[in-house]
Amino acid sequence: MGGSAVVVGGGIGGPAAAIGLRRIGWEVTVVERAAVPADAGAGISLHANGLRALDVLGVGPAVRAAAPVHRGYPCPRWRLAGPDGRDRSRTRAGHTDRRHPRAVLHELLRTALPSGCLVTRAEVAFVDRSTAGRVRIPLDDAVLEADLVVAADGVGSRLRAQLLPRHPGPAYSGSTVVRAVTERPVDLATDFEPTWGKGAEFGHIAFTDGRAEWHAVLNSPPGVRYSDALDAMRRRFGTWHDPIPALLDATRPDTLLHHDVHELVTPVPAFTAGRIVLLGDAAHAMTPHLGQGACQALEDAAVLAAVLATGPTVESALTRYDAERRPRTRSVARAARPAGRMGQQLTHPVAVAVRNTALRLAPSRTTVHAVLQHADWTPPGLDRRHRTRRSPLNSRSSTCSWNVAPRCRPTGPAGSRPRP
Incomplete structure (x- = not known):
C-alpha cells in the first residue's frame, strides 16, 4: 500500500x-510553521528505544556516527547528586544512548529527506x-x-483540538x-548528571x-520569566557543586531557552480519526523526567511506517x-x-x-533500571517488499513536494504554492 x-x-x-513513510513508498510533504525549530539551541539524549526506532527508519547509523563515543569512554558515566555534590547514585549505564545538540538531530532527519520535501513558514490550522x-x-x-x-x-x-474538541x-x-x-568546552567528570535539590533540578548532558x-528545572507558577535568565540561574544554583557554576559561566546570556x-x-481517547493520525507530543505529551518524549515520537514514526507497509487499507493500519x-x-x-x-x-x-536515604541505600543498578526500563522496546520490522530502493540518506536528488505526486499537489490557482 502506498499513497500521499x-x-x-x-x-x-x-x-x-516522513522518513518512514517514504521508506515504504509514500510521497510525503512536511509542513512546518516556523523557519527553524524553536528548541534548536538545546540538547537531546536518545535512549536505546529511540535509536532502535531510528534504525527501522534507516537513519540510525548516521545518528550514531554523529556521536560515536561517550567522550572516549565505552560506557556513559552517570551520577545522581545532591546540591552539595554528594552522590545519591552513580554507575556506568552501558550502551544506552547517544547525546547530541538537538539542532544536530534535526539536521540529520532533514538531510534524510529530499530537497523540497519540507515547507517552512506555512501554518496548518485545520x-x-x-x-x-x-x-x-x-x-x-x-x-x-x-x-x-x-x-x-x-x-x-491545533489538529488535536479540531479532532477532539x-x-x-x-495542562501545566x-x-x-x-x-x-x-559556548565552549567544559571539564566534566560525568556524561550525564542530574542534581536534585528542594523543588529544583540542575542537570547536564x-x-x-x-x-x-x-x-534547570524548577517548581514555578506558569508564565514566570526573568529579565536576565542567566543571572537568575546563577543566583539559584551558583552555590551548588562543581561543575554547575562552570557550566553557567561557559554560557552566553542570549542563548538560554525558557519553557x-x-x-x-488526560489521555486522548484515540490517536486516529479517519485518515488523520496523532503522533509525538500531539498524541501523548509527557513530562521530561524520564527523557522519553522524543524517543516515544520516534517509536510512533517507526510503528506508523510498519503498519502502513503491511495493512490492507489506511484505516485498518491506523487502527493497528x-x-x-x-x-x-x-x-x-x-x-x-511520579518520577x-x-x-x-x-x-x-x-x-x-x-528519598535521599532510599537512593543512597539502593543498588545503583536499581536506580538506573527505574529510569531505563522504558527503553526496553522491540521495534517492528519494515516489509522489504514495501521499501523504496533508495536509502533516505541518499535521496536528496529526488523530489518530494508539489510536482511529484498528483495526489499531493496544491489545488489552488495554477502554479500556486505556499509561500516559502
Whole structure:
C-alpha cells in the first residue's frame, strides 16, 4: 500500500514519520510553521528505544556516527547528586544512548529527506475531511490533498483540538525549564548528571566536542520569566557543586531557552480519526523526567511506517497503530509523572530526606533500571517488499513536494504554492 501524506510539524516526530513513510513508498510533504525549530539551541539524549526506532527508519547509523563515543569512554558515566555534590547514585549505564545538540538531530532527519520535501513558514490550522477517502489541507494560498495527514504539531496541537474538541488539552505540570548549550568546552567528570535539590533540578548532558547542554528545572507558577535568565540561574544554583557554576559561566546570556512544561494529563481517547493520525507530543505529551518524549515520537514514526507497509487499507493500519501505541505511551507518561514528583518537584524536608536515604541505600543498578526500563522496546520490522530502493540518506536528488505526486499537489490557482 502506498499513497500521499502530509505531515504537519517539522520537529523530531514529523520528519521521522516522513522518513518512514517514504521508506515504504509514500510521497510525503512536511509542513512546518516556523523557519527553524524553536528548541534548536538545546540538547537531546536518545535512549536505546529511540535509536532502535531510528534504525527501522534507516537513519540510525548516521545518528550514531554523529556521536560515536561517550567522550572516549565505552560506557556513559552517570551520577545522581545532591546540591552539595554528594552522590545519591552513580554507575556506568552501558550502551544506552547517544547525546547530541538537538539542532544536530534535526539536521540529520532533514538531510534524510529530499530537497523540497519540507515547507517552512506555512501554518496548518485545520484539515477538511469532507472529501471521501481524501483529506484536504488548506495553506496560505493553496490546498493540499492527501491520503493521510500526520498531526505532529506538538503539545499545543491545533489538529488535536479540531479532532477532539471535548478533550481538555495540555495542562501545566508545575515545572518550568531553563536550558542552554555551553559556548565552549567544559571539564566534566560525568556524561550525564542530574542534581536534585528542594523543588529544583540542575542537570547536564556532555557532548563529544566537549561542550554540554545544561537544564534547570524548577517548581514555578506558569508564565514566570526573568529579565536576565542567566543571572537568575546563577543566583539559584551558583552555590551548588562543581561543575554547575562552570557550566553557567561557559554560557552566553542570549542563548538560554525558557519553557513551561505542559503535559496531556488526560489521555486522548484515540490517536486516529479517519485518515488523520496523532503522533509525538500531539498524541501523548509527557513530562521530561524520564527523557522519553522524543524517543516515544520516534517509536510512533517507526510503528506508523510498519503498519502502513503491511495493512490492507489506511484505516485498518491506523487502527493497528492506535492499538499498539496508546497503551505503550500511556504507560510511559504515567511513569514520568511520579518520577518528577519524587525527584525534582519534591520539597518537604522529611520527604526529601527519606528519598535521599532510599537512593543512597539502593543498588545503583536499581536506580538506573527505574529510569531505563522504558527503553526496553522491540521495534517492528519494515516489509522489504514495501521499501523504496533508495536509502533516505541518499535521496536528496529526488523530489518530494508539489510536482511529484498528483495526489499531493496544491489545488489552488495554477502554479500556486505556499509561500516559502
